[in-house]
Amino acid sequence: MRLVLAGQPNSGKSTIFNAVAGYRSATANFPGSSVAYTISRTMILGREVQIVDLPGIYSLTTTDAAENQALSYLLDEEPEVIVNVVDATRLGRSLELTLQLLELGRPVVVALNMMDEALRKGIEIDPEILAAELGVPVVPTVARRGQGLKRLFREALRAAMTESVPAPKRLDREIERAVERIVELLPPEPAVYPVPRRFLALKVLERDPGITHAIERVSPGFVERVRPILEALEEAHGWNVPEVLSGHRHAVAHSIEDRASTMHHARLGWRERVDRLLLHPLTGGPVMLAILGVFFYTVFGAGKFVEEPLVAFFDQLSVAILGAFPPGSFIGTVLNGLVLGVSGGIAIVLPYLLPFLLGLAILEDTGYLPRMAYILDNLMHRIGLHGKSVLPMVLGYGCTVPAIMATRILESARDRRLTSALTVFVPCSARSTIIYGLVAAYMGPWWALGIYFLNIGVIVVLGTLLSRRMEGRSPGLILEIPDLRLPSMKTMAAKTWLNLKEFIVIAWPLLIASSVVLGILEWAHADHTINAVLSPFTVFVLGLPAAVGVTLVFGVLRKELSLVMLVQAMGTTALATVMTAVQMMTFTLFVLFYVPCVATVAALARELGWRDTAWITGLTVVVATVVAVVGRLALTLAGIG
Amino acid sequence: MTLEDAGLRERVVVEEITGGRGVRMHLNTLGIHVGDTIRVVERAPFRGPVLVEINGSRVALGRGIARKVRVVPDASCSGRPAE
Ligand SMILES: Nc1nc2c(ncn2[C@@H]2O[C@H](COP(=O)(O)OP(=O)(O)OP(=O)(O)O)[C@@H](O)[C@H]2O)c(=O)[nH]1
Ligand SMILES: [Mg+2]
Numbered sequence: 120m121r122l123v124l125a126g127q128p129n130s131g132k133s134t135i136f137n138a139v140a141g142y143r144s145a146t147a148n149f150p151g152s153s154v155a156y157t158i159s160r161t162m163i164l165g166r167e168v169q170i171v172d173l174p175g176i177y178s179l180t181t182t183d184a185a186e187n188q189a190l191s192y193l194l195d196e197e198p199e200v201i202v203n204v205v206d207a208t209r210l211g212r213s214l215e216l217t218l219q220l221l222e223l224g225r226p227v228v229v230a231l232n233m234m235d236e237a238l239r240k241g242i243e244i245d246p247e248i249l250a251a252e253l254g255v256p257v258v259p260t261v262a263r264r265g266q267g268l269k270r271l272f273r274e275a276l277r278a279a280m281t282e283s284v285p286a287p288k289r290l291d292r293e294i295e296r297a298v299e300r301i302v303e304l305l306p307p308e309p310a311v312y313p314v315p316r317r318f319l320a321l322k323v324l325e326r327d328p329g330i331t332h333a334i335e336r337v338s339p340g341f342v343e344r345v346r347p348i349l350e351a352l353e354e355a356h357g358w359n360v361p362e363v364l365s366g367h368r369h370a371v372a373h374s375i376e377d378r379a380s381t382m383h384h385a386r387l388g389w390r391e392r393v394d395r396l397l398l399h400p401l402t403g404g405p406v407m408l409a410i411l412g413v414f415f416y417t418v419f420g421a422g423k424f425v426e427e428p429l430v431a432f433f434d435q436l437s438v439a440i441l442g443a444f445p446p447g448s449f450i451g452t453v454l455n456g457l458v459l460g461v462s463g464g465i466a467i468v469l470p471y472l473l474p475f476l477l478g479l480a481i482l483e484d485t486g487y488l489p490r491m492a493y494i495l496d497n498l499m500h501r502i503g504l505h506g507k508s509v510l511p512m513v514l515g516y517g518c519t520v521p522a523i524m525a526t527r528i529l530e531s532a533r534d535r536r537l538t539s540a541l542t543v544f545v546p547c548s549a550r551s552t553i554i555y556g557l558v559a560a561y562m563g564p565w566w567a568l569g570i571y572f573l574n575i576g577v578i579v580v581l582g583t584l585l586s587r588r589m590e591g592r593s594p595g596l597i598l599e600i601p602d603l604r605l606p607s608m609k610t611m612a613a614k615t616w617l618n619l620k621e622f623i624v625i626a627w628p629l630l631i632a633s634s635v636v637l638g639i640l641e642w643a644h645a646d647h648t649i650n651a652v653l654s655p656f657t658v659f660v661l662g663l664p665a666a667v668g669v670t671l672v673f674g675v676l677r678k679e680l681s682l683v684m685l686v687q688a689m690g691t692t693a694l695a696t697v698m699t700a701v702q703m704m705t706f707t708l709f710v711l712f713y714v715p716c717v718a719t720v721a722a723l724a725r726e727l728g729w730r731d732t733a734w735i736t737g738l739t740v741v742v743a744t745v746v747a748v749v750g751r752l753a754l755t756l757a758g759i760g
Numbered sequence: 761m762t763l764e765d766a767g768l769r770e771r772v773v774v775e776e777i778t779g780g781r782g783v784r785m786h787l788n789t790l791g792i793h794v795g796d797t798i799r800v801v802e803r804a805p806f807r808g809p810v811l812v813e814i815n816g817s818r819v820a821l822g823r824g825i826a827r828k829v830r831v832v833p834d835a836s837c838s839g840r841p842a843e
Contacts, residue, residue: 177789182782209817212791240816326781358794361781365788366795373815400805493820497808505822506809530782596809596822597786 120279121169122272125193125220126204127213128152128175129601131232134262134610135204136172139163139272142613144172145521148486148606149510150599151175151528154185156192163272171198174527179219180325180361184535185527193223194312200226200279202271207237207244207259208602210380214372215365217253222287224315226278229257230271235264236602241383249379254285263607287317290367297324297352301345306338324349325361390603397487397603403494410487414478415571419564422471422555429470430692433462449642456638456687460631463683468622468630471555475548476618477611479517484606484614488513489598496596502579503586506596508538512578515545517618519719522547523726533591539727540585540735543715544578544742546571549626549678550711556682558707561695566704574711577746581738626677633673633680637687640669646688660744661705662751664689664698674710676717681710700759705751712743763810763821763829766800772831773797779828787829790819797834 124132128150136144140159145152157172173189181187193201203220205213220227231246250257256274260267289295301320311319311333322330323345335341349360356363396402437458444451482488488510496506507529515522522542526535546554559567640646646669650657653668666688674681685706689697698706714736715723723732766772774796777784791814792798801818802811809820821829 178785180785180789182786182789209791209815211815212817215789215791242816362784362788362794365785366793369788369791369793398802398804398811400803403804489820493804493809493811496820496822497804497806500822506820530786594782595824596820597783597790597825598820599790600811600818600820 120166120200120276121171121196121198122163122200122202122275122279123171123173123192123196123198124202124204125173125189125216126175126230127177127206127209127216128599130175130204130206130209130213131230131260131262132175132204133157133172135202135230135232135260135268135271136170137613138262138265138268140170140172142610142617145614145617146610147483147488148601148604149483149489150601151183151185151510151525152483154524154527155188164269164276166276168276176216178216178365179322180327183528183530188527193220194314197313198225200228200275202228202230202275204230204232204262207231207233208240208242210242210244211369211373211376214253214375215368218288218368218372221253221255221285222315222318222321224284224318226281226283227255227285228271228275228278229253229255230262230267231257231259232262234259234267235261239386239388241385242380243383244380249375252375252379253288263610288371290364290371293352293355294324294364294367297348300348304341304344306334306341311337321364324352325364394603397490398493403490407491407494410482414482415568416564418471418474418478418551419555419559419567421474423560425470426466426556426560429462429466433458433466434692436462447642449639452638452642453635454638456634456636456641457631459638459683459687460627460634463634463679463686464622464627464630467556467683467686468549468552468626468679471552472548472622473615473619475551476517476615479514479548480611480614480618481606482513484604484611486601486603489600492596492598493600498579500593502541502582503589503593504534504537504582505593507598508534508541511538512542512545515542515547516551517548518621519543519545519547519715520722523719523722526726530594531591533589534593536727536731537582537585537589539723540731540738541578541582543719543723543735543739544574544581544712546574546711547678549716552679553682553707553710557685557694557703561703562700570707570711573708573746573750577712577742581742622679626679629677630680630683633676634684634687637669637673637684661709661747663702663706667706671710671713674716675714678710678716701751701754704754704759705747708750709743709747712746713740714743715739761831763798763800763812763826763831764823766810766831768800768803771797771799771834773834774829775832776830777828778830779825783825783828787825791815791817792819792829798831 124136126132133144133146133153139161144157153174160169173192174185176186176189181190201220203217246257246259258267258271258274260271298320301323302316305316352360397406437455440454440458492506492509495509499506499508511522511525514525523539526538529535554567554570650665650668654665657663657668658665670681670684670688673684686692774794777787798812798814800810801813807823809822810826811818811820
């Protein structure tokens, strides 16, 4: 049996999904946190159920690629029951979608979620009245605390088993008449999609291009035949039909809301006051800088505190191992590579990665990200985008792969391309560990902060140049700003763990394997060959020690490798004794920008195709070289190191 | 007047949404229709976006979008206007 969670963005679908499926679907306090559907098989009340978490949709008319995913799932897959997750604090607007879901001819159960928030806002909703109005079961829930979920799934299973298909709400008389006439003109069964003919007719009225074309293909001349119906309706209302329909649903939804809910006096609390500060024209910008500054220093402080004793411990271990075997023996080098790989993960990467991911989870769950989009909209216009692109780009500080997928929340293909290209240049957490572990640790935190600013500067320049070359204009910012929320410890821990697991399961083994491979290469003196081949570039152009050559090659696999293997290649964790400050800076700048890791390249290819991937990758090498060389010259001239 | 020039904290009624089908539908789905009452809550500096409140939810609209929403001051100032 298939149960699908559908509803407006940020209503709590993924939270409900995770409650039964274990934490698998990322949740966050901004619209568009899920951009692809997640499927899981679980036992619910003793039955095996396939449960599907869809990206949020505001209506069954799509405006972006993530919504398209959700819509095509609903149209093609014939789920046994639709659980419509509704944000109780936005009841009227949410019901506009509910009315459309009722048209799909599938059993529907409404989860009236965020009841705690509604209570706080003084909104009282009577689920019984709502259920009677809609003709489907309505279950109040607080997904974050698991309240009401058991009853929700019981109702959903019952609806699926009894196949209780709700009757769609009737719309105004003229629309209904137009619908009837279009239904008669539809091609005979089987229709284009496994949905009721009434639904298809409504989509034709809405001038949905996808569905209209699909019908026209099966039944040529269809568009011409329905044209008079649409024109007559337009004539009668003086508006275009899609808006007539949407306006009508709006009215119906709000009259249901009025009947089912009562407004009491809302208690204004800390959220409203904090929000004023976050969004105020005078304080918004400075507060944002302060928040990011605190973020940076906390990650640096926490990381350094843990890193130093760990590194010291593993250094001793490594010395002991090397001492136990005769110098140059195969087993000794391999074992040493193994220890370096293991310790690199624990001692160098994790201390910075963990607080970083935790910090990002806080930003996501409080709802601060959409506020950043609001504050930075202006700046983004300068680089030919709009504020929504801030979301994927900030996510890029975590990991580039989900960030590139997150560009699906953007409305136009042009914006998606441009934002993906720029997101590749945002230092992901792996590259941040290099900034922290090398530059901040050896040269001081101000230098590291400088790198972040330099990086933003480079992105702005690139954006300005690239957007001039791309045709079309950004459609402009339309973004819902959700209420601020205190993040719950449980979801934060689960989410950080989900992200960390990716490092532990994929990156770390790769790190260990690569370290062993490097050990073998060193033993066979093959690393010298690779380094020698690369040395015209590494030594002559970048002014780095020849030994870094191999680390750059491995860095293409995973960005963390560059730092960990730098330690191995240079033969010491005391990097300051073998590299000058200028060299560390040059190395970091180059690693920061050059070729994204293989996972990113694959994600780019999936979202944009190989052509775009090729030029973006080429661009990274050019930019990395230019920035590194300029940085090297500038620092040398300034007499640093 | 458009939403771009509406006064801070002023209640206004949407009169017309100009611009393409995409923008109109997008605003519709976020709960902004002709005849709705909305309130400008905040206005970002340097020609940044405007933040509007509609039926208890908040939506950020870039200036270019705000310019496409024609509004008139709300005469009744109480309750939801007739559709
Ligand atoms: N207060 C409260 N918060 C909730 C509740 N359910 C979910 N949340 C929070 O609401 C936010 C959005 O939840 P998600 O589960 O990511 O929402 P979604 O519907 O999957 O969102 P999209 O994937 O963007 O469509 C998260 O920060 C959740 O922790 C609830 O019942 N009460
Ligand atoms: Mg989700």
